[in-house]
Amino acid sequence: MPNLTMIEAVNLAMASEMRRDAEVVVLGEDIGRNGGVFRATLGLLDEFGPDRVIDTPLAETLVAAMAIGLSTQGIKAVAEIQFSGFLYPCVDQVVNHATRYRNRTRGRLTCPMVIRAPNSGGIHAPEHHSESLETTFAHMPGLRVVSPSSPTRAYGLLLAAIRDPDPVIFLEPTRLYRLFKQPVEDTGEALPLDTCFIDREGTDITLVSWGAMMHDTRLVADRLAEEGISAEVVDIATLKPLDMDTILESVAKTGRCVIVSESPRAGGWASEVAANLAEHGLLTLFAPVMRVAGYDTVMPLAKQERVYIPDVDRILREVRKVFDIAPK
Amino acid sequence: MVEPLTIPDTSPGSATTKVASYDIYLTRFLNPDGTLAAEPPAFATDREQARALYELMVRTRLFDKKAVALQRTGQLGTYAAVLGQEAIGVAIGHALKAEDVFIPAYREYAAQFARGVPMVRILQYWGGDERGMDYPAGTPSHHDFPLSVPIATHIPHAIGVAYAMKLRGEKRVVLASCGDGATSKGDWYEAVSAAKVWNLPIVFLVNNNGWAISMPSHRQTGAQTFAQKGLAGGISGEQVDGNDVIATRFVLERAIERARNGEGPSLVEALTYRLHDHTTADDARRYRPEQEVTDAWDRCPVKRYKAYLEARGFWTAADEDALIADGTAIAESTAQEFLKTAPQAPEAIFEHLYERLPKSLEWQRDEVAARGPVGGH
C-alpha cells in the first residue's frame, strides 16, 4: 500500500473518482498545468484533459456559481478555492443558491457539488491565507461541512463528498497537508459522512476536535496517557450535520469533555458542541465542558500566528481545569 | 490576438443606439531599445526630473532583489517580486499628488516608496508583521491604503473614497491598481460600472503583466484588451506601454488631471511583463515557456530608460556606479533593520482590533500576556 501525505490522498481521491465517473469535473484557479498552488490537482490535466480539468478566470464567485450550474445538470463539480480566505465571495452563492435549489424547486434542481479549500494556519502563509472558516459555513442550513484530519480520512471523505447528492464544503488543513503519511489504498471506498470518528478510545475524558487541531489533540492524548489518564479522542470530521450521538455516548462514558477548535471562540463550532452537551449530556458530566479555541481577534500575520492557534499547552491547561474540578 | 468584434447587421425595423466608435489607444514614447518613438513630454527632458524616475526604478529593483534573497535564505515569508514592472510604480509615485489617495494591489512598491513608505515596512509586511502596514505620519502614504492581497476586493473602495472627496468638494483623486487577473472579479466590474454614475475622480490602473499566477492574460477574457472593459461602464480606457516610464507617467498624469478637473473616471491598462515567478512560493517554469521570459528581458523598463537618459546626456557610467552602490547599500541596511525588528508582544494581537478593546475580551488578552512568547517563528 502506498504511503501518502494528505495532499496526495486528496489528489488520489479526485483522480480515482474521475476515472470511475466521467461526469466528475474539477474547476478552479491555476488547477490545470500548475496542478493547483498546493498541487492537489497535479497530473489531472494530463490524464483527463482541459474539458474536465477546468482552469477558470480569477473569479471565486464564478467558480462557486459555475459549480452550481454544472451540478444542477448532474455534472459532479469539484471546485477548488485557492485558500479558504478567498471563500467569502462564494458565500452568497452557497447560502442563497447551492443550499436552496433543492428546497426551492421541490427537488427538481439539486447541487451535488464540492467546494474544496485549504484551511487554517500554521504554515507562515501571507495575510488572508490562514483563516479557519468552518463555522461560517457550518451555520448554513442545507450544507455539509467536512474537514479531514489524516490522509486516509481525506481520501475516504472526499470520495464521499463527491458522491454526496448535496453541496459539500471540504476544508483541508494546510498544516497537515504534508505533516505525516499513511498507507492509503485506492479502493474507491468512501468513508461515511455525517458521523464522528472515534480516533482513540479512552475512559477518563473526551477530547473533541476536527481538521488541523486534531493533530495537537492527539498529542495531548499521548501526554495524558503518560500520566495515566485515558483520553478518548473524537474527530468530528463532518461538522455539519453534526453527529452528537457519538459525542454524547463518549461523554456519558468519560464524564469530562474539552473541545478544541482553531476558528475564533465566540459562536464557533465548539460552542455548538458545548451547547448540545449542556442540553442533552449535562447529567452525565462531572465538570463543565471547556472550549479551547482561537482568540476573538483577526487572524494574526505569520509571526504571531502561533500565539493565536491553540496548542498542546493551551489544551492541557483546560484539561487540568476539568480534572481539578472532577479529579479522576 | 483576438480579432476586433463586428456586430451583426440589425434586421429591418430594429433600432440602433450608437454608443461609441472605439479604438484603444496605446501610448509609447520609448521603443524597447530606448530610442524615441515620439517626442517626449517636458518632465522627461528636464535633467533632474528625468534622473529621478530612473533612480527610483533602480532602487526598487535592488530592494526587490534583496527581498527575494532574504526569502530564499529563510529570513522572509512569501514575497511578491516586482521585477520587470518597476516603471509602473515609479510612474504612479510621480503622477499622484501628495493629497491624492493610492489604493494599491501588491506590486507597486516604487509608488509606495515615492509616497513615503519606508522600504523596511514592505519587508515587515511580507515577514508576517502587521506593523509593516503602518505608513508614517507626515507622508502622503499615511492616508493611502495598505497592500491588498485579496484580489480586486480593494478596487470598489475607490468608489467610497472618491465619493467622500466629491462630497467635500475636494480636488483630490484616487488611483486604484490591480493586475490583469483581477479584472475577472465581480468586485472590479462593480467599481468600474459604478464610477461614472457619480462621475468620480478615479483612475483605475490595470497592471497587465501577462500572467495571473499560471494563467496567461488571454485566458481571463475574450476581450482584445483590458482597457476596453471600461467602455460598458461609460469610462474611457486606454493602453500604455507600462515598461516605458515616460509614457506611463504621462498617461497617468493626464488621467489624474482629468479626474481632478471633474471629468470623471478613466481606466489605464499598462502593458508590462512579470519577469519573476508569481511569488517566491511559485515556480513559473511549470507553466511558462522560458523563451517568453528571455524575450521579455528585451523590453526591460530599466534598460530602456537608461538608454534614453544616456542618449540625452543625462546619465553617465559614473552615475550608474554611484546609484548601484548606494541602492545596494540601502537595500542591505533595510534588510538589517528588518532583521533587527523587535518582535511584537504576544498580546499585540489584541491591538487595533477595536478602538478600545471590549471588556469581554480583556481576559483573552490577559491570558495571552500571562503566557508570554510562544515558540515557533
Ligand SMILES: Cc1ncc(C[n+]2csc(CCOP(=O)(O)OP(=O)(O)O)c2C)c(N)n1
Ligand atoms: C480573491 C483572491 N483569489 C485568489 C487569490 C490567489 N492569488 C494571488 S495572486 C493571484 C493572481 C493575480 O493575478 P493578477 O491580478 O494578474 O496580478 P499579478 O499577480 O499578476 O500582479 C491569485 C489567483 C487571491 N489572493 N485573492
Ligand SMILES: [Mg+2]
Ligand atoms: Mg497579472
